[in-house]
Amino acid sequence: MQVSKMLLQSPYSAISFPFSHHNVAIHHYSILPSCINSASKLKIRAMAKESSEGGDGITEKAAIIGGLISTPVIGWSLFTLKTTGCGLPPGPGGSIGALEGVSYLVVVGIVGWSLYTKNKTGSGLPNGPFGLLGAVEGLSYLSLLAILVVFGLQFLEQGSLPGPLPTDQCFG
Numbered sequence: 035m036q037v038s039k040m041l042l043q044s045p046y047s048a049i050s051f052p053f054s055h056h057n058v059a060i061h062h063y064s065i066l067p068s069c070i071n072s073a074s075k076l077k078i079r080a081m082a083k084e085s086s087e088g089g090d091g092i093t094e095k096a097a098i099i100g101g102l103i104s105t106p107v108i109g110w111s112l113f114t115l116k117t118t119g120c121g122l123p124p125g126p127g128g129s130i131g132a133l134e135g136v137s138y139l140v141v142v143g144i145v146g147w148s149l150y151t152k153n154k155t156g157s158g159l160p161n162g163p164f165g166l167l168g169a170v171e172g173l174s175y176l177s178l179l180a181i182l183v184v185f186g187l188q189f190l191e192q193g194s195l196p197g198p199l200p201t202d203q204c205f206g
Contacts, residue, residue, distance in 0.1 A: 094167050095163075097159075098170050100140040100144075101140065101174055102166070104136070104138075104174075105137075105141065105170075105173045107137040108137050108138065108177045108181065109177070111134050111138075112184040115184055115188060115196070116187065119196070120196050121134060121196055121204065131200075135198060141177045144170060144171060145174050145178050147159065148171050159171045
C-alpha cells in the first residue's frame with residue numbers, strides 16, 4: 035500500500051483529528067503557532083493510507099465479466115422489444131432467451147450491490163481493475179434507466195409487456 039504525504043501551508047489554526055472514509059484513512063497532524071497573524075504560517079501534514087477491505091476479487095471479476103456481457107445483450111433486447119413488440123427469439127435450445135433473462139438479473143444484481151455499498155459506505159462500488167467495475171456499475175445504471183423507459187413505452191403502446199416464455203404473439 036502506498037502512503038501519500040502532503041504538506042499544506044495555512045495562516046489559520048486547525049484541530050487534529052483522525053478521519054476515515056471508505057478505503058482511505060487520513061490522519062491530520064498540526065503544529066499550532068504561538069501567535070496567529072498574517073505572517074505566521076501553520077504547517078499541516080496529512081497522510082493518506084489506502085487500505086484494502088479484503089474484497090473478494092473473484093466477485094468483482096465475475097461482476098465485470100457479467101456486466102460487460104449483459105449490457106449489450108440488454109441493449110439488443112430493448113431494441114428488439116421496441117421495434118417488434120417482442121423480446122429476443124429463444125434461439126437454439128432457448129439459449130438466447132436464457133441469456134436475455136440472465137442479463138436482466140445480472141444488471142439488477144449489480145445495481146442492487148451498488149446501492150447496498152452506497153448505503154453502507156457512502157460511495158459506490160470500487161473502481162476495480164482498470165476501472166472496469168466502476169464502468170460496469172455506470173453501464174448497469176444506464177441499462178436500468180433504458181429498461182424503465184422502454185418497458186414504460188411498451189406498456190403504454192401495447193397495454194402489457196411480453197412474458198418470459200414464447201407465446202403465440204411472440205415466437206409461437
